Amino acid sequence: xxxxxxxxxxxxxxxxxxxxxxxxxxxxxxxxxxxxxxxxxxxxxxxxxxxxxxxxxxxxxxxxxxxxxxxxxxxxxxxxxxxxxxxxxxxxxxxxxxxxxxxxxxxxxxxxxxxxxxxxxxxxxxxxxxxxxxxxxxxxxxxxxxxxxxxxxxxxxxxxxxxxxxxxxxxxxxxxxxxxxxxxxxxxxxxxxxxxxxxxxxxxxxxxxxxxxxxxxxxxxxx
Ligand code: AMP
Numbered sequence: 001x002x003x004x005x006x007x008x009x010x011x012x013x014x015x016x017x018x019x020x021x022x023x024x025x026x027x028x029x030x031x032x033x034x035x036x037x038x039x040x041x042x043x044x045x046x047x048x049x050x051x052x053x054x055x056x057x058x059x060x061x062x063x064x065x066x067x068x069x070x071x072x073x074x075x076x077x078x079x080x081x082x083x084x085x086x087x088x089x090x091x092x093x094x095x096x097x098x099x100x101x102x103x104x105x106x107x108x109x110x111x112x113x114x115x116x117x118x119x120x121x122x123x124x125x126x127x128x129x130x131x132x133x134x135x136x137x138x139x140x141x142x143x144x145x146x147x148x149x150x151x152x153x154x155x156x157x158x159x160x161x162x163x164x165x166x167x168x169x170x171x172x173x174x175x176x177x178x179x180x181x182x183x184x185x186x187x188x189x190x191x192x193x194x195x196x197x198x199x200x201x202x203x204x205x206x207x208x209x210x211x212x213x214x215x216x217x218x219x220x221x222x223x
Contacts, residue, residue, distance in 0.1 A: 008111050010089040012221060013096055015186060016118035018169070018178040019125040019132075021205045022093055023141075025118060025217045030091070032218075038086040041093035044139060045078055046070060065168050067177030069185055072100040076108075083110060091221075098185050102192045115193050116220045118205035122179055129170040137162025 016022045023041060030039055046064065049057030056078075060070045069075075075095070083090055096102040096115075105112050133142045135157035142151045142164060151157065155164050169178065190200050201220040204210040 009083060009086050010111050010113045010223065011083060011105075012089070012091045012113060012223070013105075013115040014091060014093050014118070014221075015095070015097065015115060015189065016205060017120065017122070017125050017182045019128045019175070020118040020120045021128070021207070022118045025203075025205065025214065026091065026093055028214055029218055029221060036088065037091050038082075038088050039091040039093065040082055042075060042078065042097070043094050045082075047139060065174070067169060067174040067181060069097055069181055072098055072104065075101055076104050079105075080108070096189050096193075099188050099192050102189045102196075106193075106196045106198070112193070112198050113223050114221070115190070115198055115200045116217070117190065117200065117202045118217070119202050120204075120206045124206055124208075125179060126172070126175055129175045130172065132167065132170055133164040134167040134170070135160060135162040136165050 014022050014026060026039065026041075030037060046057070046060045050061045050064065051057070056074060060074060063070045075097070079092060079095055079101075082092075096105055131143050131145050133144050133151070134140070135142075138157060138160040140157055140159045141149070142157075143149045151164060156162075157164055168174070193200055203213065203216045203220045205213055205217075207213050210216065
C-alpha cells in the first residue's frame with residue numbers, strides 16, 4: 001500500500017451508505033462542471049473488472065456478491081493508479097471506505113482535501129435498492145416503480161440498449177448486510193479523517209425531505 005504521490009493532485013472523497021445516492025448527486029454536479037475534474041467510482045471500476053473477468057474482478061466479485069468490502073490492498077491499487085495518472089483535481093466516489101484505506105491515503109501523501117458524506121436513513125436505502133434496475137452492459141441505473149428515472153422502454157437501457165436487471169448486491173439480504181458493513185467499517189472513517197485534519201462535510205441526501213439536496217451537495221464539494 002505504499003504508493004507515494006509525487007503530484008499534489010487534490011482529491012475529494014465522497015462517501016455514504018450504499019444507495020445513499022452519491023452517484024446521482026455526483027453526476028449532476030459534474031454535468032454542470034464539464035472538464036473540471038477527473039472522477040471515478042471505485043464500485044464502477046470494480047464492476048468493470050468483474051464484467052471483464054480480470055484477476056482482480058474475479059477476486060473482488062466474491063466480496064461484492066456477499067455485501068462485503070473488497071480487501072484494502074486491491075482498492076489501494078486501483079485508487080493509487082487512477083490518482084497518480086490524473087492531471088486535474090480528482091473526485092472519488094466510494095473512498096475511503098475503511099479506516100485502513102483512510103490511513104493508507106493519508107500516509108501515502110495523497111492530498112485528500114475533503115470528504116463529503118451523503119447521509120440518508122436506512123429505510124430510504126432499502127426502499128431505493130428495491131426500486132433500482134441496472135443495465136447489464138453499461139451500468140446505468142433506472143427505477144422500477146417510481147417515476148424518477150423509468151426506462152423509456154421496459155427492460156431496455158435508454159443509453160446503450162442493453163438489458164436491465166437487478167444488481168446482485170441490491171438483493172434485499174445483501175442490502176441489509178451492506179448497511180451493517182457500512183456501520184462497522186465505513187462510519188469510523190469520519191473520525192480518522194477529522195483527526196488528520198481532513199475536512200468532513202455531511203449532506204442530507206434524502207431528496208423527499210431536503211429539496212435543496214443538490215445545492216447543499218455542490219456547496220459541500222467546494223474547496
Ligand atoms: P458501490 O457501487 O459504491 O455501491 O460499490 C459496490 C461494491 O464495491 C461495494 O459493496 C464493495 O463491495 C465494493 N467497494 C466499492 N468501493 C470500495 C472501497 N473503497 N473499499 C472496499 N470495497 C469497495
